[in-house]
Amino acid sequence: MRTHYCTQVTEKNIGDTVTVAGWVNSRRDHGGIIFIDLRDKDGLVQLVCDPQDSKESLEKAETVRDEFVLIATGKVRARGEGLENPNLITGKIEIVVSELTIENKSKPMPFELGDEKVNEEIRLRNRFLELRTPKAYDIFKLRSKATIQVRNTLDELGFLDVETPILTKSTPEGARDYLVPSRVHPGEFYALPQSPQLFKQLLMVAGFDKYFQIAKCFRDEDLRADRQPEFTQIDVEMSFCDQEDVMKVAEKLIYDVFTACGKENIPTSFPRMTYKEAMEKYGSDKPDLRFEMPMVDVIDIFEKSSNEIFSSIAKDKKNNRIKALKCPNGDNIFSKRQMKGFEDYVRKFGAKGLGYFQMKEDGLKGPLTKFFTEEDLEEIIKVTELEVGDVVFFGAGDKKTVWDYMGRFRLYLADQMDIVPANTYKFLWVVDFPMFEVEDGRTKALHHPFTMPKDLNKDDLEDIESVAYDIVLNGTELGGGSIRIHKEEIQSKVFELMGISQEEAEAKFGFLLNALQYGAPSHGGFAMGLDRMIMLLAGTDSIRDVIAFPKTQKAQCLLTDAPSPVDNEQLKELSLRIRQTQQA
Amino acid sequence: MRTHYCTQVTEKNIGDTVTVAGWVNSRRDHGGIIFIDLRDKDGLVQLVCDPQDSKESLEKAETVRDEFVLIATGKVRARGEGLENPNLITGKIEIVVSELTIENKSKPMPFELGDEKVNEEIRLRNRFLELRTPKAYDIFKLRSKATIQVRNTLDELGFLDVETPILTKSTPEGARDYLVPSRVHPGEFYALPQSPQLFKQLLMVAGFDKYFQIAKCFRDEDLRADRQPEFTQIDVEMSFCDQEDVMKVAEKLIYDVFTACGKENIPTSFPRMTYKEAMEKYGSDKPDLRFEMPMVDVIDIFEKSSNEIFSSIAKDKKNNRIKALKCPNGDNIFSKRQMKGFEDYVRKFGAKGLGYFQMKEDGLKGPLTKFFTEEDLEEIIKVTELEVGDVVFFGAGDKKTVWDYMGRFRLYLADQMDIVPANTYKFLWVVDFPMFEVEDGRTKALHHPFTMPKDLNKDDLEDIESVAYDIVLNGTELGGGSIRIHKEEIQSKVFELMGISQEEAEAKFGFLLNALQYGAPSHGGFAMGLDRMIMLLAGTDSIRDVIAFPKTQKAQCLLTDAPSPVDNEQLKELSLRIRQTQQA
Incomplete structure (x- = not known):
């Protein structure tokens, strides 16, 4: 329907007849001639509707309002002396409209596009309008570029992109699971994954050697400002590797992605610091070294x-x-x-x-x-x-x-x-994390219980180190990983030290303990938060900026109005009943 | 840990010392010398453990059984006269082991790997073993290659990879939704998406111009042999386009993917046939034209x-x-x-x-x-x-x-x-689908109610055609799409013709009807079933072959034992109770 995107029309096209399509960004009437700034994804171009060129187009242009959708055909000409706009790529030209189509009308905007002071609720309810701003579009262009680069780098390194299930069993990442009732099996539930951790380990047992996925993960947490119920992680696992092998993959990945996204002077390898040194010198396992x-x-x-x-x-x-x-x-x-x-x-x-x-x-x-x-x-x-x-x-x-x-x-x-300093990227590996953390007498795994410990024979459980490592960027944890336990006896011992009974371990992780007995290779990997990475790349401090349709802190989608009540019939099919006592 | 994958060791390496890692595929004792076929993701290499070279290695090799995990270092030498194996890439050489590490042991296999006559239940319970077969690995290698190509082609064509939510509102694709109870909003539910249809339309209203996603979709159906509760679709949408524009994108995509996956003579454009002709001549809207x-x-x-x-x-x-x-x-x-x-x-x-x-x-x-x-x-x-x-x-x-x-x-x-004929790919576009289908007096949308009708003024609703199109390959529907309705008044009229009241339309699709009033551009797109495409590329007729961790026809994951019962505490947090009457 168009010959050019708006910003593709430049002084090279002077004399050409072009067709552009987009939204009315603004409209000015100058002594019977109407000027329209037409906007598409990348920017603006100026349309001129002059009765001398097309009376019909001018008449249509008179009815046009902000955010109407237009398709305009016309000849490109240089703007008059002194009328050039150096702020626009298309600032030296304008299109003299010979044919104008109003593809769609628009009601007046409920808020001024791009005004970030507008109440967030109104903006989220009309998210499709907020996304119309160049700032938003640029973030999603960046996000798309970054994910394509992630995949191409990992593909090039021989990793296979494998999808793991979304409807799965409750996983033990420590946060609350989202549950999905089964209709076919009354009273039973799937859980949405908090990470593909055990599936990627099983793929290593299967001999897949190198796996990755850009995976959706879910946590039913009480939401803080920088959390979402669903988030995306770059998930990587490999076999027959040590910590350095895994770190090299992560470093290459980060270098490629940051460079593809226009960041300069990204190092090809990052300094290492022990957890102990980080805590003693910076009081944090994610020190900001800027x-x-x-x-x-x-x-x-x-x-x-x-x-x-x-x-x-x-x-x-x-x-x-x-x-x-x-x-x-x-x-x-x-x-x-x-x-x-x-x-x-x-x-x-x-x-x-x-x-x-x-x-x-x-x-x-x-x-x-x-x-x-x-x-x-x-x-x-x-x-x-x-x-x-x-x-x-x-x-x-x-x-x-x-x-x-x-x-x-x-x-x-x-x-x-x-x-x-602004615009500085200081990467750091923090290594040699403790395996366990004892809190209120309960022993928890600092990373997760599938992390390989260095030596389990210590009097104080908190003195046991693990082969775990975190990637830190500017004081933010970008991701982390570990070498995993590939021997059933070590895995069982770790569960035991955590106070997990044999019965419980069998019920929750029986399939993993079983798999480890059938020729599991040594393996390890890492995961990086994609949303966080895009925030750092885009220089924004709200996770809602980097998610197309985000949820509020109360886990609601104001645009579609989810969650919402369902028919009693649906509940019946799922063999469920609402507990009235807890309702408002 | 290794210098080469097994199949990388060939006659070029004769005289070199190499280290390989993998699984014992078989082991033979020949007069005190042990021969081991070691397997990794791509294939086999022969190890020789001879007491003359390393007594220690031989002693370890004696304890080795099938599927043990080994790391072996040794010198590559040519096999003896008449001992070459022309079926193996590595068939001309063998590795004389000087150092052998048993990385892990394995219990005897619960079934013979690769034996497809084994009860599927046993295979699914031990999916990590079934995936060890070359046939399985090759399918996932193909799947990874195909998805990387999908993304690179669409990226090259200017489409942005945008993620849409998994926790969303019930969508109207016609099948049953999977529901997710909200803890924060008692008695309310999210639904898992049957497709990202409305979100991708909203991205067009947002001016994103070209969107794609390889999206997880969910349907709680009574499962047939070729369905899974969760499946993956290639989802594409674009603005300011007509049917031909969309078809060209799909044709380029299919050409690129099939060619990247080694298929030859894929056409760059596919013939078109009207729905009418397809039904009258072949009795099907997805005729097999082989x-x-x-x-x-x-x-x-x-x-x-x-x-x-x-x-x-x-x-x-x-x-x-x-x-x-x-x-x-x-x-x-x-x-x-x-x-x-x-x-x-x-x-x-x-x-x-x-x-x-x-x-x-x-x-x-x-x-x-x-x-x-x-x-x-x-x-x-x-x-x-x-x-x-x-x-x-x-x-x-x-x-x-x-x-x-x-x-x-x-x-x-x-x-x-x-x-x-085997190994033939006959693609076809079926176009001009009817907009509606009247069944038992109920008017349903043949594609979906967001499809642009050609002319709504017909006496017989079944005579109304829509701008919808399906891609058919060898008699299988690979995907389909349509130009969408971008005007609120047409969308409301379609709902009315389907007998959907204004109140219902408002409750279910209010956000769409609202968005269409704020400058929605003309737009259209398509979706293709990725699982189906991989089945056709891999030449397999079970969808379970192309999904790493598939579910049974009863929607169960036998490996992890999902779905499963949950604690009463978890139900309480979700304000839910199980209806006892429907339980077994």
């Missing part, structure tokens, strides 16, 4: 202080930490009131307080200095490399709490100081 | 017969048909008893009987000839182009019944005569 500011251990110095709180904390070096965080030039940047405010910030995350020293011309100052000898103060200056004008903050207490609030405080400070 | 055998209309001749059954059927030419189907040389191929059997066959599909004439040297013979004049018999010979030895069969009655059983009979005869 800026430095590492924490320094000062527990030995504080042990010697005359302050009993510090010295007693310092006695238990296995479970406690005392960390120093230097804020360069902080004494000149922040007021006393601001520094007091920092204490309020860390208290929210469990800190009992936040001591600090200021580095003055004549040495360290601050109320806590009196608890330290001159030598110890010198030692602090030395290990934290303080210069005049710096401030150093201290966190002391139980190690997990100190890591957490000091890690957050590091990010908070960097943000306050505005030292995080 | 062989001819069209039906010929003989109602005018039969009208003149003295047989009252025929002449009265012939009076209602709008609703009835009398069709002749020539079976070339049938008189010599089939016995009288076989021809009698044909009548039994068509009776199963509603035929009252099946008359036939044999073409003998001296003209038509058969019990029915007595009802016709010599001239009319001559006319029958002429219109059906009979030669001596041919048989011609007749079907008479209500047109839909005659089309159906004569169409089936045509296929049945071709099969009996074994005239369907």
Whole structure:
């Protein structure tokens, strides 16, 4: 129906007759001549409806309103002197319309397209209009480009794209499953997968060697701002490999995708940091390395202080930490009131307080200095490399709490100081994760129970390391993976350590334990969140921007009005009844 | 862990030291030397464990059984004179093992791998073993190749890969929806999509211009042999297009995919046939054109017969048909008893009987000839182009019944005569489908209610044609599509003609009707069944062969044991209760 997209019509076409199709972006009447900016997916072109050229077209143009759909044929000519628009690709030309078709009308827009201050509910209800903005279209163009590149890179590396089921059995990723009642088997349910984890392992047992999938995954969680009930992950698994083999695939994949999406200077391999180092230096298993500011251990110095709180904390070096965080030039940047405010910030995350020293011309100052000898103060200056004008903050207490609030405080400070560089991509592998995490006496797998442990014979379960690794980008977890357990006896032992009875393991994972006994090869892989990756590529901070038809925080699709009630007949067929007590 | 895949080790590597990894396909002890055929995804290589080379390896090899996982390092050497195996890529060489690692053991197989006579239940329960056969792996290699090509072709044509939701609102494709209870909204449900139809139309309203997706779709049907609860479709939509534009995209896509999968002589455009012609000549809207055998209309001749059954059927030419189907040389191929059997066959599909004439040297013979004049018999010979030895069969009655059983009979005869050529791909577009189908007084959309009708002003709703088209390959519907309705008033009118009240239309399709009022462009597209396409490419006739983890006809996954009962706690969270009355 058209010969050109709007932005394909340029000064090269002057003199040609072209046909374009699109939406009325704006319309101006200039002394009986009507100018229309016509928009399609990529941009605008100017139409001119002049009675001298086509009286009929002008008459139609007079009835046209914003967002009407037009097909226009006409000759391309240069715009008059001084009328060029350097902001448009098509800014040097216009199309003199000889034939105009109104393909469809439009009611007035319920909100101004592109206005992000409009109530999100109205925008989501009319998502098909919000998607009309160039910003939205560009994100989905990027997303399409990225996924095509993912597939081509993995195909090139010999991975097979294999689909795994959506209607499946409850998987043990730890979140709540979405359930699907079976009509044929009354009282029984499928679950939507939280990940294709066990299926990809079974494909390795099947000898498929290299698998990938861009897979839909589902979690019925209480939604936070950056979560959706359904999300997409790049899922990869391979056999006869070690951690380095898997990392190389992930690095190549990221390099290719980021480069295809126009990002420059992406490294071809990323630095590695142990989980221990990440926690001790950055208080996080996903440190943002766009800026430095590492924490320094000062527990030995504080042990010697005359302050009993510090010295007693310092006695238990296995479970406690005392960390120093230097804020360069902080004494000149922040007021006393601001520094007091920092204490309020860390208290929210469990800190009992936040001591600090200021580095003055004549040495360290601050109320806590009196608890330290001159030598110890010198030692602090030395290990934290303080210069005049710096401030150093201290966190002391139980190690997990100190890591957490000091890690957050590091990010908070960097943000306050505005030292995080834009347009920088700092990738990092965090490796050697603990296998287990003990919380309230319950032993949980830190990654998942199918991760290969390094050595199960440790007195403290939390000291067992696993062959697990996470990819971190700018302080965000982009994905992660592990080498998996391929021996039935190790898998059973892990379940046992987690307090899962043999019966329960059999009921939930019997098919995996069975498969591991029939010649399972060593294998491992990774998964990366596609939505998160697109957010980072597009530079947006809402996951709803990168999903065509997203759900609200209450898991609703306002456009189609899902979820919604169903007929009683449908429930009967599924052998279900609604519990009235819980209804509103 | 390996230097080569098994099949990469050939005579070029003689003298090299290589490491391979895989499964023990077979193991033979020959006078103290052990030969192992090691298998990986692509094929076999022979290992030799000789005490002269490595005593330790031989000792390990002695403990090895079928399907153990090995990693073997050794020198490649030519096989001895007369010991080459021309059936293997690696048949000229063997690897003399110097180091052998048993990566994992295996219990004895529960069935012989590749034996298709084994009870399907056992095979599905151990699907990870069934997938170990080269036949299975090759199918998934083909499937991966095909989907990568689909995406690259559509990307090249400017289509964006956009994901639409899986948790959505009940869609009106006609089959039963799978429902997903909402925890956050008690008593409300999502539905899994039967297709992304309305979302892709909304993307056109959003101005996305060209969309595609390889989409998971779901139907809770009573399963037939060739259906699965979840299936995959290639889904395409474009704006500002006519039927020919859409067909060209589909033709290019099919050409590229079939060619990438090694099929030769695929045409770049396919013939078109109207629905009417397809029904009248082949009794089917998906005629198999690998062989001819069209039906010929003989109602005018039969009208003149003295047989009252025929002449009265012939009076209602709008609703009835009398069709002749020539079976070339049938008189010599089939016995009288076989021809009698044909009548039994068509009776199963509603035929009252099946008359036939044999073409003998001296003209038509058969019990029915007595009802016709010599001239009319001559006319029958002429219109059906009979030669001596041919048989011609007749079907008479209500047109839909005659089309159906004569169409089936045509296929049945071709099969009996074994005239369907193998390895031939006959593509066809069937166009100009009726918009509606009236069944038991209910008006249904033949494709779906979003299909653009040609002219709604007809007395008989079944006379209204639509801009819908199906792609047929070898008598199988590979896919189909249509130009969609882009005007709200036409869409509302179609709902009205289907007897859908305004309230119902608003409740079910309000968001579509709303979107059509905000500048919807003309648009159309198609969908193709990916599973079906892979079946045709792989030459298999079970959909379970092309799905990695398929479900049984009772919609069960025997491997993971889904669906299965869930905790009462989970039901409570979803505000659901099982209806006990319907339970077993």
